Amino acid sequence: MSGERARRIEGALKVTGRAEYAGEVRPDGMLHAALVQAEITCGDVVGIDDSAARHTPGFVDQVSYDDARSLAPSTATALIREPVVHFPGQPVGLTAADTLLAARTAAARVRVDYVERPSVAAIDQALDEAYAPAMAGRIIGASHRGDPAVALTGAHLVVRNRYQTAVNNHHPMEPHVVVCWWEGEQVVVHTSTQAVYGTRAIIAHALAMPADDVRVVCRYLGGGFGCKGQLWWPWMLWTLTASKRTGRPIRLELTRAQMFTLVGRRQETVQDLAVGFDATGRLVAIEHDVLAQTSTHGEYCDTTAEVSRRLYACPNVRTLHRLVRTNEPQPIPMRAPGTAPGTFALESALDEAAEQLGIDPVELRVRNFADHDHDADVPWSSNSLLQCYQVAADRFGWAQRPASATVVDGRWRIGWGMATTCYPAHRQPCRVRVRLQPDGTIVVQCGTQDMGSGTYTVLAQMVADALGVPLSQVTVELGDTLLPEGPFSGGSQVTASMFPAARQATDALRAQLAELGMGHDETLADAVQRIAPDGIEAEGAATANADIDVRCMSFGAIFTEVGVDADLAEIRVRRVTAAFATGRVLNPLLTESQHIGGLIGGIGMTLLEQTVTDRSSGRIIGDNLADYLVPVHADMPEFDIALIDEDDTYLPGGVKGVGMLGTAGIQAAIANAIHHATGTRVRHLPIRIEDLLHELPATTPGALPSMSE
């Protein structure tokens, strides 16, 4: 059932530096842009004086609020139309010049006058203003089933804790960039985006243009993880405005420091979680209250408590999300939004419960397996979680798990931990065009983009399989709104969305060929030469899923071995074994890469990543990649990934998403292993040296062999 371990078809372009990313287009006469950034935390912009900036050699133009006022009002244009500063560093204008240095020099010379207002720089400065949003992501913000309060009162065991997770930033390696130019009334926009079509729609709306007059291109995307979307649009639109006025192509690229504030963040959470069990280890109640930050100009809430609603069988569940507005940057989804912080809390609590109940952590989860979605009371389209536990536990050697805090390897205390992960499987509308060329090769086109997940390759595989041609005969074109409309890259949906559309397109192509008289034994190459010498093409279109009677999710089980330095409390992950069930695996090679990458992102969130805000000013400090620590090569454990093939007959092609799964669950798996190694429960992320140091017994004095020269 599994697909071929095909190599990435765009690999040769990427390893030779020939793949063209959005910022690498260099039209003649191109100007460079730089952002003017607010120096206050909160207030109104009452004056912008660019007279000094205009004297900068090479200066060409400056745009600000007045120049954007003609844009249509929307969330994408609010920050560039309304002269209100919501957070420190918010752009208040943009300069364009012959060189990047000149643009930046000019930006630094723009004088901005403000009227400051009192600000809120952290959620604990405005707790009494917390409110419950209607929605948390795509789900209702609050839920209630059964009577959890009563059930907790009568429970055999209640584990009740507060869990906290830090602000993280996405930091794809490619900075956000746009290179745009006008051709009469039409505009061409090369930009690093997770949604070429979404970007086109926003531009067309903001500038009141026909969508067909806007072309958005992103052939290769240097990562995104959630941040190359809507929060980038305002700054991109200012660039388009300047380009129109100057009549010159303009390039704006964010600095790494700007990527801490301008393009979103994983929101911090404070989660109060209570889980109640009966004496046999069955869940009787869950209460999961989430408090999180959002900005003063936009509302965003991760689906943090969703896992508590449906991951396990439990009759009494109450969940609630609340938000506090602060003068900090706007949060948006980041890889495994909601499930990453949510599983950290739930799966840590289950580990505590297992310990207190004297039940093996895996066994506790097996006992609470949800044979259907208890929240919506509908069946799963498929759920191979039990098999994931078994396969991963076997490969990890979980049965040999020693007693807590007993294993030492040199200077390292060793601990084992595990946790469950899950992520919803969704689809978006998608169109795919398949063209059979006169020479018998195939061109496949879809206006989605490859974030690095392997979209080029799996789309080629889908079509090659369906048409029975070798992969080498298939060329894929992505990342251009001249192509049929494809999905945005987010929420692990692209592959599942493309599959039915690609299948429809190949079916339609075959039907056309049959109608034209293609013989049963005839190859496509022979047939096209004979009956359609100019080539022939067909399109397929698929709709979004509307899964009402069934719940579609991917699941996985993650086991980790962690070492904690017995004296210095340095924490290193040594081994990760995980089993993931994601429907039909189209390409095991690429799927494993996605899982490993997801797990590494989760390791970063667990042990390293924290965006630090100065509590008095609300400014991000240490806004560089030397201070914001992400994992490096030397942090890497050994990975062992098991792919559990599922035969999901409900989903088109049996395809579920992959990308998010590894970035949830791993946090708790590591925290639980740290507890196993040291006896210390840390209930916040990231977990660092200072969280463990004082709990580790100081080195006991003892004589070493005497030494002489």
Added chain:
Amino acid sequence: MSGVAFAYSRAADVADAVARGGAPGAAFVAGGTDLLQLWKAGRATPTELIDVYGLGLDGIGVDGDELSIGATARLSDVARHPFVVDQHPLIAEAVLASASGQIRNMATVGGNLLQRTRCPYFRTAGMACNKHRPGSGCGALDGEDRHAALFGAGSSCVATHPSDLAVALVALDATVEVSGARGVRRVGLSELYRLPGERPDVDTTLAAGELITRVLVPRAASIGRLATYVKVRDRASFEFALLSVAAVIRIDAGTIVHARLVCGGVAPAPWRLPAGEALLIGQKPERGVFTVAAAAAVEGAPPLPGNSFKVELLRRALVRTLTTIATGS
């Protein structure tokens, strides 16, 4: 980029560098790996860079009783030089714990010693920082202070010195040779650095235009000496030290006769711990002795809320370092 352009020229020789280096706005550049970061962040605004990379100050060799390391020797060359590896492996250890392979191929010894603090308030554009602009305040004192100093700080500045190499060199009693308008002088590496006091913007005792030309390490100190470098950090590599320890001891007839305990990342300069050193002298190299010395060494360190764990961490790191030396593992 800061947006403030600078002029560039290559120094013809040391005399030329020294003659021009004292001008307002002038700065020496070699590897550039720290200065250019600061320039890009708008935290350094030189108007003229004088390139000393090509002055031939990159030799490594023996000079009398000393190991001589040229100021523009690149870190990667230092770490693999046979003299260094054979006689002063502590230096190679510290260097290889620094930065990344690429940075070590660019950064020089002199630049490493003179690199500026990693305090994020100093490095982040727009933050109050007395080291950046005297009188603007210290954001770290009442703000984020995980990185702040345990020793030697003042009410004006709690920044730490980030060099790994400098810690090792102080433990080896290194000196630096400095050329200036008044000629050549030598200064102990410990005396190169100054505490923030009323002038936190001034890191060193170098006069304007003075150029470090080489570092000298006494060779005699290497005889019978045991040494190692321990660096503690969150990430397994490519991170500045949360703190570090270089320890050097010499044992004669089963007794410690010489000791240097120097820590990094916890003070405005590589910080010697004389109280700990004193308690090692005359003792046997045993864990109990190390524990007592380590406890004495960190006594009186006045922490801030966010860095108080480092007092205990430093104590443990000292024990680890000494134990590692004593057991040879």
Added chain:
Amino acid sequence: MPIERIAVGLTVNGCAVEQWIDPCAMLLDVLHELGLSGTKKGCEMGACGACTALADGRRIVSCLALAASYAGAAITTIEGVGTPDELHPLQEAFIDHDALQCGYCTPGQIMSALGLIAEGCCDRATIREGLSGNLCRCGAYPRIVAAVAEAAGL
């Protein structure tokens, strides 16, 4: 006072070039002006390694390399390593091991690995430590190490 551009001669991928540059231009920017976009800008602060190139055979981060200071140097970028039709064995190994995802850090990883192999690396732990100056946010690390180990004959 405007600062004059200066002429800098470099050998880039075997070709001698003479370029008028800003004194404060970084080597990375000069490479881009030469149309060599394979060397990527990731952080501009030497903290990510995406801009790694070889200068006289040694790996450096070109974002912190003052171009003027490298006058006379022989620079090798990813464009000088192999072409899609004629891949270097390390590039081939990267594709075989799926040692890339978004591909943006990939040229830097490859240039850094070439520098590391020249410096000498004896095992996977050395490769991991030696390549730690090259961040990969997609998380291709284990597969990069596998590819480099293969190319290094380990």
